[in-house]
Amino acid sequence: MVSDTSLEALTFDNVWSRFPDDFFTRVKPTRWGGTRLLDISPRGAARLGLEPDDIDHGRLTALMGGERLLDGMDPLAQKYTGHQFGTYNPALGDGRGLLLGEAMTPQGPVDLHLKGAGQTPYSRFGDGRAVLRSSIREYLAGEAMAGLKIPTTLALAVAVNGEKVMRERVEPGATLLRLAESHVRFGHFEWLYQQQRVEDLERLARHVIDRHRPDLAQESAPLEALFxxxxxxTAELIARWQAYGFVHAVMNTDNMSILGLTLDYGPYAFMDRFxxxxxxxxxxxxxxxxxxxxPGVALWNLTVLGQSLTPLxxxxxxxxMLDSYEPTLQAAYAILMRGRLGLExxxxxxxxxxxxxxxxLESSRADFHRSFRALSDRDVVGGLSLAEEIASPELESWLERYRRRLNHESRGDTERLAAMRRVNPLYILRTHLAQQVIEAAEQGDARPLQTFRELLSSPFLQRPGMEIWSEAPSSDAPPVCLSCSS
Structure with missing residues (x-):
């Protein structure tokens, strides 16, 4: 008897496969030998309405190794274009990932997208493969962002395989089963606009409304409401990035989600020193x-999207509507930052x-996250010492202003500090910690990956014995500098 929370119970309604043929190319996943699961995300499983313990590891391994699809899947590579570093590139599309199918869940439709699935017609000069390093980084990024309540894609699982892939060095191959409400990007609309396909442009916009934003269909001008x-x-997403020190690092328009999700994790980083x-x-x-x-790049990208919608x-x-972006961002950012400072x-x-x-923080080269956490703990015995985090003669002057500002608050210190600890994370996806996880996984040990994933999923809750996972890099560590293959 198949459990109703098993992979085999998923049902698919693959709307994208019913779009015109040039919206995609059907491609079968490449079969990778020696595929082995490293971790399954409870959060990702819940997004699909599944129980992690009910997921057959062998069945999931076969799916992620390109050996066997689930019933109802119809794998395809999507076609789109976009502006990369400000220059329009017409030759884009899914180059190493496939939309396996669109699952219908109690929470709505969810795309299952296999990254590292092999070459497609849009691979250009790429090999269609993914490496373990980048797959783990994206897997953990989804967990970290969701833990911080930042809209994001997630992953159900990450797996290593027996392939050897050449990037800056020879690395283990891997696959990632990514989940998203939709993979529609700004670049999809750019492609249709550049092709002057007005009917298809409207069809795509109405698909987004009908499938993902049905409440907008009741508006007097649904297409305007969608934009x-x-x-x-997007404004609210960027506000959260800025409030939590996240740098996406490749904000090309093809990496921008029409649903305001953080999409396509490459050389991203969370700040250490501000x-x-x-x-x-x-x-x-x-x-x-x-x-x-x-913030400015996101507005530039929205302007490009707006231009693509001028036929409609x-x-x-x-x-x-574009003029509403900055005040929306500023208002959202102010709320988040007041919360981080304990201001109600x-x-x-x-x-x-x-x-x-x-x-x-910047002038004293203080750690961004530990400073906020120390401010949250500063009246608690045994908490982080703010003076140890911020070595600056200006600290006391700022604190005096802060104390005066707190006099306008009605909450007491205990309640305020507790609230601050609920929004100031202790566990952050720091690059040096992610690298430790990657190195362990490359040696066959997935336990650090599983531990870090669990901590990042609840980043505000202090766990005894887990101090190593909240450490900042050493003061003499080189600046974070990553490649697009990261």
């Missing part, structure tokens, strides 16, 4: 996608207090 929804969700211009991608020499550039929506209306009410001087706190 406003994308603007709002650096307003942090650029962890070594190919981004101009700093186009640096931390402090992300009046230009003036598009401009009005709003005061006119809060923006300056927040900015000066960040300037203090």
């Amino acid at each position: 406003q929804d994308v603007v709002t969700r 650096e307003s211009n942090l650029t962890p991608n070594h190919t981004d020499t101009a700093g186009r996608y640096a931390f402090d550039q992300q 929506i009046d230009v003036e209306r598009l401009r009005e 009410t709003e005061q006119q001087s809060d923006g300056e207090l927040i900015d000066d706190w960040l300037s203090l």
Whole structure:
């Protein structure tokens, strides 16, 4: 008897396969020998309405190794285009991943997308493979972002295989089973706009509404409502990135989700020391996608999307909706940062207090996350010492202003500090910790991966004996600098 929470119980309604033929190419996953599961995500399983203990490891391994699909799957590679570092590239699409199928779950449709599935017509010069390093980084990124309540794709599982893949060095091959409500990107709309396919452009927009935003269908102008929804969700997403020190590092329009999800994890990084211009991608020499550039880049990308919708929506209306981006972002960011500082009410001087706190962290080269956590613990015996985290003569001056600001709050210290610890994480997906997990997995030990995944899924809760997973890198550690194959 098959459990109703098993993989085999999933049912599929593959809408994308019913689009015009040039929207995709049907491709069978490449079969990879020696595939071995490393971890299954309870959060990912829950997204599919599954119980982790009911998932047959052998069946999942066969799926991730390209040996056997689930009944109802119809694997395909999507076609899209996009602006890469500001330049339009018409030759894009799924180059190493396949949309295996669109599962219908109690929470709505979920794409199952196998990364590292082999070459497709859109691979260009790529080999269609994924390496263990990048697969683990994306797997953990989904867990970390979800734990921080940042909209994101997730993964059900990550697996290593017997392939040897050449990147900067020879690395183990891997696959990742990614989950997302949808993989529709800004670049899908750009492709149809550039091809002057107005009917298909409208068909795609209405698909997004009908499948993913059905409430918008009741609006007087549903297509306008969809664009406003994308603007709002993108602004709120970027606000969360900025509030938690996340740098995506490759904000090309083909990496932007129409649903406001964090999509396509490459050379991303969470800050260690606060650096307003942090650029962890070594190919981004101009700093186009640096931390402090992300709000502006997202607006630029939304403007490109808006241009793609000009055959469907009046230009003036598009401009009005784009004008809502910055105030939406600023309002969302202010709420998040006030929460991180323990401020429940709003005061006119809060923006300056927040900015000066960040300037203090940057000038003192303080660790971004540990400083917030120390501020949350500063009245608790045995907590982190704020003075140890921020070695600056300006600290006491800022703290005096902060204390005066707290006089306008009605909550007591105990309640406020508890609230702060619920939004200031202890466990962060730091690059040096991820590298330790990767190195262990490459040696055949998946236990650190499983431990770190569990901590990142609940990053605010302190776990006894897990201090190593909250450590910052050493002060003499080199700056984070990653490649696009990361």
